[in-house]
Amino acid sequence: MNKKLKFGALACAITLTLAGCSQSSNTTHVIAEQNSPAQTIKTYSAKTFFDTTSIMGSSFSPSGDKVLVSSDESGIYSLYEVDVKTGSKTRLTNFEDSTYPVRYFPNDERVLFTKDSGGNERYHVYVREVDGSIKDLTPGDETRAGFAGFTKDGSQFFITSNQRDAKFMDLYRVDSKTYEVSPVYKNEQGLDVGAISPDGRFIALSKNNTNKDSDTYILDTYKKTLKPQLISKHDTPAQYTPDTFSADGKYLYYSTDAKGQFSQVWRYELATDKHTPALEDEWDVTFIYFSKSGRYQVSGVNADASTKVTVQDTKTGKNITMPKLPAGNLRSVNFSSDEKTMAFYLNSDTSPSNLFVWQVGTNNAKQLTNTLSKDIEQSDLVESTIVRFKSFDGLEVPGVLYKPKQASSTNKVPALVWVHGGPGGQSRTGYRAMLQHLVNHGYAVFAVNNRGSSGYGKTFFHLDDKKHGTDDLQDIVYGKKHLQSLDWVDVDKIGIIGGSYGGFMTAAALAFEPEEFKVGINIFGVTNWVRTLNSIPPWWETFKKALYDEMGDPATDGERHRAISPLFHAKNITKPLMVIQGANDPRVLQVESDELVAAVKANGVPVEYVLFEDEGHGFTKKENRISASNAYLNFLDTYLK
Numbered sequence: 001m002n003k004k005l006k007f008g009a010l011a012c013a014i015t016l017t018l019a020g021c022s023q024s025s026n027t028t029h030v031i032a033e034q035n036s037p038a039q040t041i042k043t044y045s046a047k048t049f050f051d052t053t054s055i056m057g058s059s060f061s062p063s064g065d066k067v068l069v070s071s072d073e074s075g076i077y078s079l080y081e082v083d084v085k086t087g088s089k090t091r092l093t094n095f096e097d098s099t100y101p102v103r104y105f106p107n108d109e110r111v112l113f114t115k116d117s118g119g120n121e122r123y124h125v126y127v128r129e130v131d132g133s134i135k136d137l138t139p140g141d142e143t144r145a146g147f148a149g150f151t152k153d154g155s156q157f158f159i160t161s162n163q164r165d166a167k168f169m170d171l172y173r174v175d176s177k178t179y180e181v182s183p184v185y186k187n188e189q190g191l192d193v194g195a196i197s198p199d200g201r202f203i204a205l206s207k208n209n210t211n212k213d214s215d216t217y218i219l220d221t222y223k224k225t226l227k228p229q230l231i232s233k234h235d236t237p238a239q240y241t242p243d244t245f246s247a248d249g250k251y252l253y254y255s256t257d258a259k260g261q262f263s264q265v266w267r268y269e270l271a272t273d274k275h276t277p278a279l280e281d282e283w284d285v286t287f288i289y290f291s292k293s294g295r296y297q298v299s300g301v302n303a304d305a306s307t308k309v310t311v312q313d314t315k316t317g318k319n320i321t322m323p324k325l326p327a328g329n330l331r332s333v334n335f336s337s338d339e340k341t342m343a344f345y346l347n348s349d350t351s352p353s354n355l356f357v358w359q360v361g362t363n364n365a366k367q368l369t370n371t372l373s374k375d376i377e378q379s380d381l382v383e384s385t386i387v388r389f390k391s392f393d394g395l396e397v398p399g400v401l402y403k404p405k406q407a408s409s410t411n412k413v414p415a416l417v418w419v420h421g422g423p424g425g426q427s428r429t430g431y432r433a434m435l436q437h438l439v440n441h442g443y444a445v446f447a448v449n450n451r452g453s454s455g456y457g458k459t460f461f462h463l464d465d466k467k468h469g470t471d472d473l474q475d476i477v478y479g480k481k482h483l484q485s486l487d488w489v490d491v492d493k494i495g496i497i498g499g500s501y502g503g504f505m506t507a508a509a510l511a512f513e514p515e516e517f518k519v520g521i522n523i524f525g526v527t528n529w530v531r532t533l534n535s536i537p538p539w540w541e542t543f544k545k546a547l548y549d550e551m552g553d554p555a556t557d558g559e560r561h562r563a564i565s566p567l568f569h570a571k572n573i574t575k576p577l578m579v580i581q582g583a584n585d586p587r588v589l590q591v592e593s594d595e596l597v598a599a600v601k602a603n604g605v606p607v608e609y610v611l612f613e614d615e616g617h618g619f620t621k622k623e624n625r626i627s628a629s630n631a632y633l634n635f636l637d638t639y640l641k
Helices: 433-440 471-484 501-512 528-533 537-552 558-564 565-570 590-601 622-639
Strands: 027-033 039-041 053-061 067-072 078-083 089-093 099-104 109-116 124-130 134-136 143-151 156-165 170-177 181-185 192-196 202-208 214-220 240-245 252-254 264-269 274-279 284-290 296-303 306-313 330-335 343-347 351-359 365-367 383-389 396-402 413-419 444-450 489-499 520-523 577-582 607-612
Touching: 039 156, 039 537, 053 099, 053 351, 067 099, 067 351, 078 433, 078 622, 099 143, 109 143, 124 143, 143 192, 156 192, 170 192, 170 433, 170 537, 181 202, 192 622, 202 240, 214 240, 214 252, 240 284, 252 274, 252 284, 264 284, 343 501, 351 396, 383 471, 396 433, 413 471, 413 501, 433 444, 433 622, 444 471, 471 489, 471 501, 489 501, 501 520, 501 565, 520 622, 528 537, 528 558, 528 590, 565 590, 577 590, 590 607, 607 622
Parallel strands: 192 240, 413 444, 413 489, 489 520, 520 577, 577 607
Antiparallel strands: 027 039, 053 067, 067 078, 078 089, 099 109, 109 124, 124 134, 143 156, 156 170, 170 181, 192 202, 202 214, 240 252, 252 264, 264 274, 284 296, 296 306, 330 343, 343 351, 351 365, 383 396, 396 444
């Protein structure tokens, strides 16, 4: 499966506290089309949009009567257990930093979860005991760890950790009763753990060779040599990535793009070394996994920026028929241990994820959450459309377009080109409070999936290799030209906004195409590739070769990195700029945005700089997300609208 790095984040010497920023109140506007009846548009404040609850996680308790989730209803992500019958929630954690669910233990109601410190991405694995006490299973200020799975009987589980060497994630086995930790695999070859068989015997490992080529290995822990066996021999570059083992441990399922433009899932039989196709589609098959006994197979396809989930009954070979549900896409499907109950989420452009449970085979599912703010009418929100346009060289480029309800040929609206993270990310359908807030206030948003985006085949995916800030930037410029072709867009009021790699593209657009966009909002974006590529976190070591194939090796491509870095061309920036940053971001150092802001201010250009001292690469605290959204809107109302 194609994978690219999600970059981003700066930080700031100038701290601006936005807690007191003005918030637009909920108001109603009447828009009249010429010769048409007036349409009432209600607009909502950022606070109202973020009164919406974000929720994740769908692990059942052993008895199946509760579901473990993480919810930000308190203002920060905390663990809760949700009663399957009543939907009532009990809070389990209360930290200053966000906590994310892993799962219940298979045989009791202890809980595993992960947490970092202030957004530094050094995640630890914790256990919450039944009595509420909490133990850090992976202590150490420099430690980064992750959960890798339970054995089928629940007596042991696996974690990965870089405690031995900051660059590499080793595999450890943990006794479920005593928490005694035993080493399983010392990662000295740059192989990452991808999947573990249910009995714990076989470990599937992956290795990034280049950004177009990777391999899958099998390690038999019963053999004294502990030598991984290559199972993905191939002659031409292709990606081979382990997904999961079958419930009986006889097969490994892996993803590969060796057979065409899109990723397929294949099955490897350990006893015979036989490879057979398992799943293919006209788009990337992005995941596959199984319920505990293997009765149900869950798979997903990235179909034109939306995930389509299928659940198959492996006894019959047929897809199960879901009950009638609200509009939306399924996410995070999970089964109780007896496989009689399914938990899942539904998400759409106009509805954040809501948790459902369903007694398999019955006529109705039960909705356990209502996450959209009670003060928002769902009909006031905007459904996106998938749009394609021709770029500078004739390449067809897709995007996700949001048209404000206020927009018409007689009421033209300002617009923004949104650039996703990456390189290699993808703008997708689904609810985003920040985007809906901007659209609700009359800003069109066109989320362009420029060349190099995932989801559109491996050729499209690699078109930006070592062409960052040039060809992919032209796709963004031509996305702007597409907006100008729409009769409901104000052609003279188009800005650019993006996060992470999209923040880089925002700054690059203002530096290298200074007359194209009226304003730019850079959300924790790279501005100095020379520095960034020389200061990547140590735990990216196994991905570094693929990253350099994508971006260029700083040892040999420094001149090009300097040429595409907005910081070194900041004298060209003449349009208003906003920079948003988390101070603890480990990916892009604070000094980059410090320097960019100073350089652009020296041009006499309006610059607004917002720093969150308690965030990293992305904002997990609701108060900060509200402040950021208010900042975006105030900036745009001042300099674009």
